[in-house]
Amino acid sequence: MSAAVDPVLAHVDAHIGESLERLMALVRIPSISTDPAYAAQCTKAGQWLVDDLAGQGYDASLRQTAGHPMVVAHDKGATSGPHVLFYGHYDVQPVDPIGLWSSDPFEPALREGPDGEKEITGRGTSDDKGQLLTFVEACRAWKAVHGTLPLRVTFLFEGEEESGSPSLLPFLDATGDELRADVALVCDTDMWGPDTPSINSMLRGLVGEELTITCADKDLHSGMFGSAARNPNQVLAEIIASLRNPDGSVAIEGFYDDVAEVPAAVAEQWRNLGFSEAGYLGSVGLKTPAGEAGRSVLEQIWSRPTCEINGMWGGYTGDGFKTVIPSKASAKISFRLVSGQDPVKIRAAFRAHVEARLPADCTVSFKPHGGSPAITVPVDGPYLAPALAALTDEWNKPAVVVGSGGSIPVVGEFKRRLGMDTLLIGFARIDDRIHSPNEKYNLKSFHKGIRSWVRVLDALAAVK
Amino acid sequence: MSAAVDPVLAHVDAHIGESLERLMALVRIPSISTDPAYAAQCTKAGQWLVDDLAGQGYDASLRQTAGHPMVVAHDKGATSGPHVLFYGHYDVQPVDPIGLWSSDPFEPALREGPDGEKEITGRGTSDDKGQLLTFVEACRAWKAVHGTLPLRVTFLFEGEEESGSPSLLPFLDATGDELRADVALVCDTDMWGPDTPSINSMLRGLVGEELTITCADKDLHSGMFGSAARNPNQVLAEIIASLRNPDGSVAIEGFYDDVAEVPAAVAEQWRNLGFSEAGYLGSVGLKTPAGEAGRSVLEQIWSRPTCEINGMWGGYTGDGFKTVIPSKASAKISFRLVSGQDPVKIRAAFRAHVEARLPADCTVSFKPHGGSPAITVPVDGPYLAPALAALTDEWNKPAVVVGSGGSIPVVGEFKRRLGMDTLLIGFARIDDRIHSPNEKYNLKSFHKGIRSWVRVLDALAAVK
Numbered sequence: 001m002s003a004a005v006d007p008v009l010a011h012v013d014a015h016i017g018e019s020l021e022r023l024m025a026l027v028r029i030p031s032i033s034t035d036p037a038y039a040a041q042c043t044k045a046g047q048w049l050v051d052d053l054a055g056q057g058y059d060a061s062l063r064q065t066a067g068h069p070m071v072v073a074h075d076k077g078a079t080s081g082p083h084v085l086f087y088g089h090y091d092v093q094p095v096d097p098i099g100l101w102s103s104d105p106f107e108p109a110l111r112e113g114p115d116g117e118k119e120i121t122g123r124g125t126s127d128d129k130g131q132l133l134t135f136v137e138a139c140r141a142w143k144a145v146h147g148t149l150p151l152r153v154t155f156l157f158e159g160e161e162e163s164g165s166p167s168l169l170p171f172l173d174a175t176g177d178e179l180r181a182d183v184a185l186v187c188d189t190d191m192w193g194p195d196t197p198s199i200n201s202m203l204r205g206l207v208g209e210e211l212t213i214t215c216a217d218k219d220l221h222s223g224m225f226g227s228a229a230r231n232p233n234q235v236l237a238e239i240i241a242s243l244r245n246p247d248g249s250v251a252i253e254g255f256y257d258d259v260a261e262v263p264a265a266v267a268e269q270w271r272n273l274g275f276s277e278a279g280y281l282g283s284v285g286l287k288t289p290a291g292e293a294g295r296s297v298l299e300q301i302w303s304r305p306t307c308e309i310n311g312m313w314g315g316y317t318g319d320g321f322k323t324v325i326p327s328k329a330s331a332k333i334s335f336r337l338v339s340g341q342d343p344v345k346i347r348a349a350f351r352a353h354v355e356a357r358l359p360a361d362c363t364v365s366f367k368p369h370g371g372s373p374a375i376t377v378p379v380d381g382p383y384l385a386p387a388l389a390a391l392t393d394e395w396n397k398p399a400v401v402v403g404s405g406g407s408i409p410v411v412g413e414f415k416r417r418l419g420m421d422t423l424l425i426g427f428a429r430i431d432d433r434i435h436s437p438n439e440k441y442n443l444k445s446f447h448k449g450i451r452s453w454v455r456v457l458d459a460l461a462a463v464k
Numbered sequence: 465m466s467a468a469v470d471p472v473l474a475h476v477d478a479h480i481g482e483s484l485e486r487l488m489a490l491v492r493i494p495s496i497s498t499d500p501a502y503a504a505q506c507t508k509a510g511q512w513l514v515d516d517l518a519g520q521g522y523d524a525s526l527r528q529t530a531g532h533p534m535v536v537a538h539d540k541g542a543t544s545g546p547h548v549l550f551y552g553h554y555d556v557q558p559v560d561p562i563g564l565w566s567s568d569p570f571e572p573a574l575r576e577g578p579d580g581e582k583e584i585t586g587r588g589t590s591d592d593k594g595q596l597l598t599f600v601e602a603c604r605a606w607k608a609v610h611g612t613l614p615l616r617v618t619f620l621f622e623g624e625e626e627s628g629s630p631s632l633l634p635f636l637d638a639t640g641d642e643l644r645a646d647v648a649l650v651c652d653t654d655m656w657g658p659d660t661p662s663i664n665s666m667l668r669g670l671v672g673e674e675l676t677i678t679c680a681d682k683d684l685h686s687g688m689f690g691s692a693a694r695n696p697n698q699v700l701a702e703i704i705a706s707l708r709n710p711d712g713s714v715a716i717e718g719f720y721d722d723v724a725e726v727p728a729a730v731a732e733q734w735r736n737l738g739f740s741e742a743g744y745l746g747s748v749g750l751k752t753p754a755g756e757a758g759r760s761v762l763e764q765i766w767s768r769p770t771c772e773i774n775g776m777w778g779g780y781t782g783d784g785f786k787t788v789i790p791s792k793a794s795a796k797i798s799f800r801l802v803s804g805q806d807p808v809k810i811r812a813a814f815r816a817h818v819e820a821r822l823p824a825d826c827t828v829s830f831k832p833h834g835g836s837p838a839i840t841v842p843v844d845g846p847y848l849a850p851a852l853a854a855l856t857d858e859w860n861k862p863a864v865v866v867g868s869g870g871s872i873p874v875v876g877e878f879k880r881r882l883g884m885d886t887l888l889i890g891f892a893r894i895d896d897r898i899h900s901p902n903e904k905y906n907l908k909s910f911h912k913g914i915r916s917w918v919r920v921l922d923a924l925a926a927v928k
Contacts, residue, residue: 033784034785034786035782035783036783093786094782094784094786096782097683163785164784190688210785215749215750216748216750217748217749218748218897218900218901218902219561219564219897219899219901220748220899220900221898221900222772222774222798222800223668223670223800223868224654224870225869226668226765226798226800226869227712227754227755227764227768227770227772228744228745228753228755228761228764229748229750229754230752230754231754233704233774233775233776233795234705234773237700237701237705237773237776238701238704238708240697240698240701240702240705241701241702241704241705242705243698244698244702248691280692281692281693281825284682284684284689284693285681285825286679286693286694286825287824288694288824288825289692290692290693290694290695290824290825291691291692297692300692301689301690301691304691308690308691308698308787308789309697309698309701309778309779310686310779310780310785310786310787310789310790311778311779311781312697312700312701312776312777312778312779312781312793313776313778313781314773314775314777315773315774315776316560316774316796317775317776317794317796318499318558318560319498319499320497320498320499320628320833321628321672321796321798321833321834322498322557322558322774322775322899323672323798323899324774324775324900325772325774326774326775331697332779332780332785332786334686334690334785334787336691359752359754360752361745361749361750361754369784369785404688405687405688406685406687406688407687407787430688433682434685435683435684435685435786435787435788436682436683436684436685437682437683
């Protein structure tokens, strides 16, 4: 650690209240990217970031895309050290079911959580507005103290991460020369434990599919047609049921063909992480792993693929009762992929599985929602060890290398299109309720996250 | 047919335009009984009927219940002939999916249908506002011509038929002496064909159930928990799939225990009805009967019980995609029962079936939505033959005795609580799209329905 760090950390501590106010201002903008009704709010959130970055002296601009705009900012100050590209996203998940929120998702507040820790509540506080601002605030403090950053930094924030990033690939292809750096930094992951920092080296891929089963050409009265007419709710349920075997594995033909076992050394390391299956499942009210029998929970969520029904609907779903046989029933289904699996092949296998099980008088239509392979980040690159050391310094606990069940498609695209590896460093907690009602980000995640980035910036600047 | 009929029929023809205007006025009141937001509109529709009946000189009143009010009206004019109780319902089904309506469901219009016939469009035009007004208008015409009705008439209109009639039983128990008549008339059924009148002698019963499966105590991110956490969408789909056997029969233990085959004579009569399975299914875009293998479509919808998934939902169902594992998933499921089946026993068997299939970490809650046994109307009573003859006169085609897959619980309650049999006479058509978008009632159903009731009133008045 260089001598430059301490005054920056002191500056962070002295100005944490202002950092928090900026986070709250950004959270107040309801930038839900999946809902077209919030398009203007997405642009507003992007512009907020541009204004903030330009105000700090960066060369910042909002870049239009076919969807929500990108934010790109370059620091022109540093002339030495590696060049890092920091990526985050300013869009957030929808908030339904809104009735389960205990306060307005877009009116953030600082409250005491059940464990006595201070929490910042609101949609996007953790995923990803709080996380991305830890980096922005670390750079702000460094510049405030030293005038220039210790290494070259480019910022990239997108507004479509929660809706499959449709504009990201064309944008990377068009602006690759401008964005290419020595290493990418992504802050969209959890810590291993409340006080155990971690860097992710494995991310599952994702294939999203929406399917609609159509039977009759109109909704029917179940008294007049009940049993004689094919019911798409029943058909869809039977198809969904057929996706899983009784042992918890996925029943699609060829699904596991390209799945490799994790290397023995990695498996050994996972066993030594002290992971509590009971604690993990117990935190959400569960006790029994539902995935492949004979696999540990860490395997189930990190190194084994899965199929999840994220949404399904058909017929009458309001109050009371309606004796209808609907014309259509639909589901949103996602597959988490592991290293080796090809999203194109998995999507095709799923569709073939459905089509082979379609009874008489039914048609099916499919709509793709994103597809990306799993990612494995090399653990022997020049940046990982210094970053781990910096995190260890801040948290006074050894930083660990872990896997993740989630998917961050941009990491694969950085590698594929720009030739960059990524360091996945995040400060979220497993109980942050991202994508759920009552999302929160611990003040400690935010504050020590900023401090962590100050140390990581310093450590990476020293890499030759 | 008595000489009294012809001038009444002429009056009906001369004033059909005014009758139509009254139907449209009633349809304009959005009396959706299942949705609490429309409670005031239900009362408004009931009051509209009271005002109309009182204006014709009946002793009419709105009777409060724990739910939507009842309309009761007595004709005090006739002193001879049998006493008939006419039952209908002024409430209507919800209108979703609203996007599939080609015009406002509550702004009725007279249009030419694809077959060149004039249709009255709008929610409730057929079920049941149009149907109930055929009787009201027939009585109006009779009184206008002759001053008094040819037999004693009591009107009973409820506002909760589409939501399980929760207030009907207590009301029948409390006002049975006032309502008891020699025979009940119910106009909530179809004609056998576009020009073939019919009287229904069998109605299936109905058991409605809503179930909710709960797994985790909050919505989860499918990346972080996918495969390790039990997904209630998957559990619900597997349970729904388990309700049916591959041969189309219902797989609940004991479901068919009390189901008898229809008598050979009835089966023979059904075979002679000239029913076209291809035409029936083809009218809604289907070709293949989905019910029990080896059973005709008429058996499937009239004399065999079934289980239909009327609604199911869980997780994210909006635009775009959300990688959530929901905490809960729900379904609305109805059972159509046939003669011999006990609603209480069937409900219990269904719940036991679900509970036996609940995997680890899941709980289920059930909510009942009505339950009524099937009805068989005797075909040898004093009123059936004269009514069939009257219908035959009006339509110039022999009226037939048929079954029905639908459920009209009030018919069973009239028998059980008031000792009355019922004549089920209706003029709806199979393609009226009741309970669906773009509901309509043919002008011919309405006009000749009124004329039919004029003849039936005359015929029943002559029964000693």
